[in-house]
Amino acid sequence: MNMELPIPNTHTALLEFFRGLADVRRLQIAGRLAAGSCSVEQLAEQLGQSPQEIRQQMFSLEHAGLVSGPDGSAQTYRLRLDYVHALANQILAHERTTVPPEAVAGDFERKVLREFLPFMPLIRLPYTGALKS
Amino acid sequence: MAAEPDLLEFFKALSDGNRLKIVGLLAQESYSGEVLADMLDIKPATVSxxxxxxxxxxLVEARLQGHSKLYRLRLEVVHAMANRLLASETLPRAAAGVDTGAYERKVLRDFLCPDGSLKEIPAQQKKLRVVLNHIVESFAPDKKYSEKDVNGLLARFHADTASLRRELIGHGLMARANGKYRRL
Structure with a gap:
C-alpha cells in the first residue's frame, strides 16, 4: 500500500525505534498522532506542554522514523503506522522461522544472521568460541 | 507467570543497545549470563x-541448569506486545493512559488548596476542563439540584459560583432545565 514501505531491520533502526517510544512524552505524542494528524500547536495544547518541548520530542520521533511532516498548510505531523506495523510483523515473523537442529552446528554468525534476522539482523559478534547445542 | 509489561516498559526495556542484542540472542536460544557476556564482549556484571x-x-526468565542459570526470552510476551502494536486502539489508549492520570493530578495539585478549595479558576481551557471534571464529581448522577443547592456545593470550591455554574454547563458537564440542575 505504501510505495516506500520502510522496514526497521537493522540494529540501529530497531534501537532508534524503541528509543523513540521509550519516553512518556513521546509515547503520548505518538498516541495522539495515532488517532489523527496534529500540528505542533495542537499537540502542545492537548498535552499541556510547550510547543518548543513538543518540537524537541518531534525531532526524536522523526529521527526514529516514527513520524513524518509537517504536511500541508496546517503543518500537521502524522504517525508512520506502516513503520510501526512493519516492525510488529517482523517480530511476529520470528515465530515462523524455525531453524533445523543440524544448522546449529554450522557457522555461528551465519546462523545468527539468518535466525534472528527478524530481530536484529546486523549484529556483529566478536564471539568465535565453540557453541554447544 | 509475570504480568504482561505495559507498552512504555516494553519500549524502555528494548531502548538500550546491549539489551536489544541480548533479546536478539535469546530469541535464538537460551544462554547463561557468562556466555552472553562473552558473545557481546561486555562485563558479566553488566549483562547481569x-x-x-x-x-x-x-521479557526474560531464568531457569537453573546444573550450576548455571539459563535465560530464556519469553517470546510469547514479545509476540503479545507486537500484536498489541498492530491493534489500532493500542497507541491512542497507551497515550491516554499515561496522559490523563499524571496531567490531571498535576493540574489539581496546582489549583487546589489542601482544604479542597480552588486557588483560582484556571484561565487555560485544558486546565479548566480538568478542574471542572473534578468539581462535577461532587454531584450525584441522577439527582436534580436547585440553584441554591448547586451554589452551596460550588461555594466549597470558589466564591464565584456563578462562573463555575456557567462553565459546568458550557462544558456539557451539567444541564439546566426548568430551574433545576442535573449532572450529565
Missing amino acids: HHLSYLAHAG
Whole structure:
C-alpha cells in the first residue's frame, strides 16, 4: 500500500525505534498522532506542554522514523503506522522461522544472521568460541 | 507467570543497545549470563544488570541448569506486545493512559488548596476542563439540584459560583432545565 514501505531491520533502526517510544512524552505524542494528524500547536495544547518541548520530542520521533511532516498548510505531523506495523510483523515473523537442529552446528554468525534476522539482523559478534547445542 | 509489561516498559526495556542484542540472542536460544557476556564482549556484571532489567519487564526468565542459570526470552510476551502494536486502539489508549492520570493530578495539585478549595479558576481551557471534571464529581448522577443547592456545593470550591455554574454547563458537564440542575 505504501510505495516506500520502510522496514526497521537493522540494529540501529530497531534501537532508534524503541528509543523513540521509550519516553512518556513521546509515547503520548505518538498516541495522539495515532488517532489523527496534529500540528505542533495542537499537540502542545492537548498535552499541556510547550510547543518548543513538543518540537524537541518531534525531532526524536522523526529521527526514529516514527513520524513524518509537517504536511500541508496546517503543518500537521502524522504517525508512520506502516513503520510501526512493519516492525510488529517482523517480530511476529520470528515465530515462523524455525531453524533445523543440524544448522546449529554450522557457522555461528551465519546462523545468527539468518535466525534472528527478524530481530536484529546486523549484529556483529566478536564471539568465535565453540557453541554447544 | 509475570504480568504482561505495559507498552512504555516494553519500549524502555528494548531502548538500550546491549539489551536489544541480548533479546536478539535469546530469541535464538537460551544462554547463561557468562556466555552472553562473552558473545557481546561486555562485563558479566553488566549483562547481569541488563538481564534483571529484562526479567523485571517480563521479557526474560531464568531457569537453573546444573550450576548455571539459563535465560530464556519469553517470546510469547514479545509476540503479545507486537500484536498489541498492530491493534489500532493500542497507541491512542497507551497515550491516554499515561496522559490523563499524571496531567490531571498535576493540574489539581496546582489549583487546589489542601482544604479542597480552588486557588483560582484556571484561565487555560485544558486546565479548566480538568478542574471542572473534578468539581462535577461532587454531584450525584441522577439527582436534580436547585440553584441554591448547586451554589452551596460550588461555594466549597470558589466564591464565584456563578462562573463555575456557567462553565459546568458550557462544558456539557451539567444541564439546566426548568430551574433545576442535573449532572450529565
